[in-house]
Amino acid sequence: MAVEVALERLLEMAASTPIVQRERLPLAEASGRVLAEDLVSTLDLPPWPNSAMDGYALRLADWSGEPLVVSQRIFAGQAPEPLAAGTCARIFTGAPVPAGADCVEMQENAVVESDQRVRFTEPMVSGQNIRPQGQETTVGEQVLSAGTRLGPIELGLAASLGCASLDVVRKVRVAVLSTGDELVEPGQPLGPGQIYNSNRVLLCGWLQRLDCEVVDAGILPDDLPATRERLAQLSDVDLILSTGGVSVGEADFLGIALREDGELTLWKLAIKPGKPLTFGHYRGVPVIGLPGNPASTLVTFALLARPYLLRRQGVQSVTPLKFKVPAGFAWPKAGSRREYLRGRMENGRAVIYRNQSSGVLRSAAWAEGLVEVLEGQTLVEGDEVGFIPLSEVLG
Numbered sequence: 001m002a003v004e005v006a007l008e009r010l011l012e013m014a015a016s017t018p019i020v021q022r023e024r025l026p027l028a029e030a031s032g033r034v035l036a037e038d039l040v041s042t043l044d045l046p047p048w049p050n051s052a053m054d055g056y057a058l059r060l061a062d063w064s065g066e067p068l069v070v071s072q073r074i075f076a077g078q079a080p081e082p083l084a085a086g087t088c089a090r091i092f093t094g095a096p097v098p099a100g101a102d103c104v105e106m107q108e109n110a111v112v113e114s115d116q117r118v119r120f121t122e123p124m125v126s127g128q129n130i131r132p133q134g135q136e137t138t139v140g141e142q143v144l145s146a147g148t149r150l151g152p153i154e155l156g157l158a159a160s161l162g163c164a165s166l167d168v169v170r171k172v173r174v175a176v177l178s179t180g181d182e183l184v185e186p187g188q189p190l191g192p193g194q195i196y197n198s199n200r201v202l203l204c205g206w207l208q209r210l211d212c213e214v215v216d217a218g219i220l221p222d223d224l225p226a227t228r229e230r231l232a233q234l235s236d237v238d239l240i241l242s243t244g245g246v247s248v249g250e251a252d253f254l255g256i257a258l259r260e261d262g263e264l265t266l267w268k269l270a271i272k273p274g275k276p277l278t279f280g281h282y283r284g285v286p287v288i289g290l291p292g293n294p295a296s297t298l299v300t301f302a303l304l305a306r307p308y309l310l311r312r313q314g315v316q317s318v319t320p321l322k323f324k325v326p327a328g329f330a331w332p333k334a335g336s337r338r339e340y341l342r343g344r345m346e347n348g349r350a351v352i353y354r355n356q357s358s359g360v361l362r363s364a365a366w367a368e369g370l371v372e373v374l375e376g377q378t379l380v381e382g383d384e385v386g387f388i389p390l391s392e393v394l395g
């Protein structure tokens with residue numbers, strides 16, 4: 001199955017089981033969460049016309065070339081009197097423009113005469129240096145839509161509208177399951193044939209960045225009854241995310257458990273790394289089985305599981321930005337699967353790590369992005385490839 005067809009199907013399934021429960025959180029706790037309802041302004045912003053400069057407010061019609069008397073001084077945070085006819089007001093940035101004034105001149109273009117009256121040295125136009133009421137937003141306007149991830153900018157915007165708390169989508173609960181008899185957690189001694197479990201910490205940290213609630217479901221031995229039992233125990237999560245055990249080996253049981261005992265919806269994509277990616281359900285709980293090779297885990301999480309999770313959270317825009325860039329490498333042999341090579345930009349061209357084995361996680365630590373080579377494509381240096389910055393998919 002082509003990657004985009006699989007993604008389309010995953011997103012449809014995610015949209016049919018969105019996380020509908022919501023909770024109200026103070027702004028300080030809402031960082032990283034997804035907005036559950038549109039944010040509508042209850043204010044005009046700014047609430048009144050205010051000065052963009054330190055200088056003088058005046059009524060342009062009062063300026064004949066003769067110096068004007070200063071009738072009041074207005075600081076930010078004050079409520080001014082209406083401007084007395086034939087005068088100007090000293091005003092500072094952010095202070096309300098007094099009724100009657102239609103122009104602010106910056107002090108650099110003003111001269112204070114010996115009698116304290118102010119002469120303006122440059123031509124002025126109506127409205128200059130005044131930030132009008134409601135220039136940013138007006139009462140009733142929608143400023144953020146449901147499904148928006150709340151980062152520092154969105155939270156700042158909500159604060160500027162006076163919101164102290166927001167309705168956000170409940171966290172998606174994800175169980176992370178590492179399968180493999182060979183796996184040992186870091187800190188333990190390695191026995192013969194054993195390797196350290198790197199997928200667990202990779203996925204748990206990544207899921208936290210996506211603001212999921214992570215349930216660490218530990219290491220599962222390569223055993224069919226144990227696989228069934230563990231899957232059945234994880235009935236209270238929104239997603240089971242496992243690694244390994246999805247290929248065709250005699251110790252690969254995750255796919256078998258889904259096929260025999262649950263539902264197997266997707267298996268085998270035209271993607272490299274990541275071919276045996278698996279999606280299904282076990283007793284109603286969605287299961288994504290990522291291939292165990294660390295680079296396969298990374299690529300399939302970035303391109304398939306991440307968008308699925310974002311859509312469950314209600315996020316609309318789920319696919320990462322992809323840039324077209326010239327290749328700084330040749331690719332003479334066309335593959336039948338779409339490849340996502342670990343690469344980086346050097347001198348305006350995409351270059352790739354020397355070893356693209358799906359077992360080499362170091363390739364991704366070196367990389368700044370995933371370089372996309374299409375099915376059947378050969379490349380000479382300078383040909384166009386897709387480049388997805390890792391920063392696009394990590395959060």
Ligand SMILES: Nc1nc2c(c(=O)[nH]1)N[C@H]1C(S)=C(S)[C@@H](COP(=O)(O)OP(=O)(O)OC[C@H]3O[C@@H](n4cnc5c(N)ncnc54)[C@H](O)[C@@H]3O)O[C@H]1N2
Nearest residue numbers: 178180197198199200244245246247252275291292293296
């Ligand atoms: N005859 C075939 N063999 C394989 C095929 C195939 O089409 N025909 N596909 C290959 C591809 S492609 C991939 S990818 C792997 C996927 O295998 P599994 O998902 O079944 O994963 P495992 O066999 O359990 O492990 C693969 C590899 O990854 C290491 N691993 C697993 N989990 C972890 C972990 N948590 N941390 C670090 N490393 C892990 C494991 O030791 C293996 O080396 O299948 C190919 N085979």
Ligand code: MOO
Nearest residue numbers: 273274275296358
């Ligand atoms: O798909 Mo596998 O990830 O090629 O190594």
Ligand SMILES: [Mg+2]
Nearest residue numbers: 245247249252
């Ligand atoms: Mg296997």
